[in-house]
Structures are given as C-alpha cells and as structure tokens.
Amino acid sequence: MHTHYDHTYTHNHSNNHTSNNKKGLTIALIITSTIMLLEFFGGLITNSLALLSDSGHMLSDAASLALSLVAMWIATKPVRSSKTYGFHRFEILAALFNGVTLFIIAGFIISEAYARFWEPPTVASGSMMIIATIGLLANIMSAWVLMRKGDVKDNINVRSAYLHIIGDALGSVGAIIAGFIMLVFGWYVADPIISVIVAILILKSAWGIIKHAIHILMEGTPLTIDYDKVIKTLIGIEGVKNVHDLHIWTITSNLHSLTCHILIEDLKNEQEILNEAILVLEEKFNIKHVTIQVEKSDTIHSKLEV
Known part of the structure; x- marks a missing residue:
C-alpha cells in the first residue's frame, strides 16, 4: 500500500489558484x-x-460571490482527525447552493411575469435602458475579472459564481431589448416576456451547476477522466495482470483522488511497477492523490463491497 503526494507542486499551484480566485471574486x-x-x-x-x-438576480449573485469567498476561506482550514480530507468539499456545497438559488430566483421572475403578462404596467423605458446598459457593462467587467483572475473552467465554485454573473448580463441584455421595444412600439408586454426568456436561460445554467455538484458529492468519476482508459493504461504496464477495485473521485475542483488494487506477476518487482503506475497516472490523467495496493497470486482479501 502506498500513498503518493507531490507536496511542493500541489501546495504552490493550489495557493496561486486560490489567491487569484479570491482576487477575482472580491472585485x-x-x-x-x-x-x-x-x-x-x-x-x-x-x-x-x-x-x-435583474437586481434580484444580482442580489443572489452578490450572495453567491460572498459565499464562494467564504467557501475558499473554509477550504484552507487545516485537516483534522475527524475530517481527514479537510474542508475542501465546502466549495462544492457552496456551488450547489448557488445553483439552487438560481432556480428559486428564476421561479420568482416567472411568477411575477405571469401576473404582469395580462395587465402590463407602463414602464419608463428610456431610463430603464440607461440603467440596464450600466448593469450590462458592470457584468461584462465582473465576468472579465473572473476570467482573468479566476479559474472559471475547472473550479466549480468559481464557475457557479461566474454563471451567476453571466445570468445577470443576460438579464441586462433582456432589459435593454424590452426597453427598446417599449420605447419604439409601446408594447409593454415585452417586459414580462423578456423576463421569462432570461429566467429560462438562468435555469439552464443553474441545472448544469447543480448536476455537476451532485455528481461530485456522489463520488462520481471526474468528467475529465475516462475510467476505462485508466484501467487500460494500468494494465498496459509490463507485469500487471489485473486492475480491480478502482475508484476515482473529486475531492474539490482540480483535486482528484484514486485508489485501486493491482495484481502483478509473482516474479515482478512491486516497487518498480508501483512507481511506474504513480508516474503514468500523474502524467496522463493529472491524478496526484493516489493510493495503490499491489498484490500477487498469494494475496488474500475479503470480497469487496463496492
């Protein structure tokens, strides 16, 4: 049994990402x-x-950004004997909460729009367009900051906050379009119609975040890693006869873990095969947190439940 960590690289790489993510989220x-x-x-x-x-959605965004920052702070707390993986998962919980709040806000928007659809009130469309344009520019600036400073591609916590902001930008675009239609044609029903369209787009983004967060919490195989390819790669190592009890999961964004049993030929050197397996998993799949049990024909263990 062997557990491998690349302390220096992981520590520095993680610190740089966390620092940039915090700066981006704060701005x-x-x-x-x-x-x-x-x-x-x-x-x-x-x-x-x-x-x-849109302002209600932005309130949710502000809360989600604040929660994402808190989650990052909690995730840096040291490992305890009762929590051997530390508090990294709090970032995933924050992302899940952000996704759920997007659903709730979209529901409120659709409900209010339905009431207004039948009797649309008069709207000061010119002033509305000016304010919405300012909001759009601010959203673009926030999204740009997160893309430059944060890891919106691989960090689900930062990505959930980023999608909140993109939802805001869509809301601002919708408000501008609705304001133009009302200003030119006097169709005040455009206001609730555009609001519903924006709400549907928000729901689509929210579902993606919720599904991803649940997948991680259910210890699902990381979406970027091919389970079958990992098995083929390990079996491809000279002297390896069989790979079983393979589990791959995500602890938090960019931090994956793997455990497995490897059955090798009796005359082969365990340490050589173990070292090659550790190296290939890091190089080909970027999995650095690895625990491998090397077995030979005389190894006996009870039936594995999962």
Whole structure:
C-alpha cells in the first residue's frame, strides 16, 4: 500500500489558484453589489420588472460571490482527525447552493411575469435602458475579472459564481431589448416576456451547476477522466495482470483522488511497477492523490463491497 503526494507542486499551484480566485471574486463582488443597488432603485423608479428581476438576480449573485469567498476561506482550514480530507468539499456545497438559488430566483421572475403578462404596467423605458446598459457593462467587467483572475473552467465554485454573473448580463441584455421595444412600439408586454426568456436561460445554467455538484458529492468519476482508459493504461504496464477495485473521485475542483488494487506477476518487482503506475497516472490523467495496493497470486482479501 502506498500513498503518493507531490507536496511542493500541489501546495504552490493550489495557493496561486486560490489567491487569484479570491482576487477575482472580491472585485466582482464589489462591482455586482454596486450595480445591484442601482438596478433595484432604478426598477422602482421606472416600474420595470426586467430591472427589478435583474437586481434580484444580482442580489443572489452578490450572495453567491460572498459565499464562494467564504467557501475558499473554509477550504484552507487545516485537516483534522475527524475530517481527514479537510474542508475542501465546502466549495462544492457552496456551488450547489448557488445553483439552487438560481432556480428559486428564476421561479420568482416567472411568477411575477405571469401576473404582469395580462395587465402590463407602463414602464419608463428610456431610463430603464440607461440603467440596464450600466448593469450590462458592470457584468461584462465582473465576468472579465473572473476570467482573468479566476479559474472559471475547472473550479466549480468559481464557475457557479461566474454563471451567476453571466445570468445577470443576460438579464441586462433582456432589459435593454424590452426597453427598446417599449420605447419604439409601446408594447409593454415585452417586459414580462423578456423576463421569462432570461429566467429560462438562468435555469439552464443553474441545472448544469447543480448536476455537476451532485455528481461530485456522489463520488462520481471526474468528467475529465475516462475510467476505462485508466484501467487500460494500468494494465498496459509490463507485469500487471489485473486492475480491480478502482475508484476515482473529486475531492474539490482540480483535486482528484484514486485508489485501486493491482495484481502483478509473482516474479515482478512491486516497487518498480508501483512507481511506474504513480508516474503514468500523474502524467496522463493529472491524478496526484493516489493510493495503490499491489498484490500477487498469494494475496488474500475479503470480497469487496463496492
């Protein structure tokens, strides 16, 4: 049995990512909170559901950004004897919560839009477009900061916050389009219709985050790793006869773990095969947290349950 860690690389690489993610989230939080207040009071003044719904979405964004920052702080807490993997999973829980809040907000928007659809109120469309444009520019700036500073591709926590901001940007675009239609044609029903379209787009993004977070919490194989290819690669090592009890899961974003049993030929050197297996798993699959039990024909263990 052997457990392999690349302490220096993992520590430095992780610290750099975490620092950049924190900077990106902090800047995005400041921008989002400022524009949220602008859109909220602007929505009240112009009587625009599109602006009010977008400000409500931005409130959720501000909360999600703050939660993401808290999750990163908690994830850095040291390992305890009662929590041997530390608190990394809190980032996944934060992402799941963010996805659920997106669903709730989209539901409120659709509900309010339905009520307004039959009797659409008059909206100050010109002022609404100006405020929505400011909101859109702020969302673009926040998204740009997160893309430059944060890891929106592989870190599900940062990605969930990023998708909140993209949802905001869609809301602002929707408000601008609705404002233009109302200004030119006087069709005030455009306000609730556009709001519903934006809500549906938000739901699509939210479902992706929720599904991914649940997959991780259920110890699913990382989406970027081919389970069968891992088996073929290990069996391809000279002297390996069989690979079984293989488990691959994600502890948190960019931190995968693997355990397995490898049956080797009796005359082969265990350490040589073990070292080659550790190396190939890191080089081909970027799995650094590896535990492998090397077995020979006389190894006896009870039947494995999973």
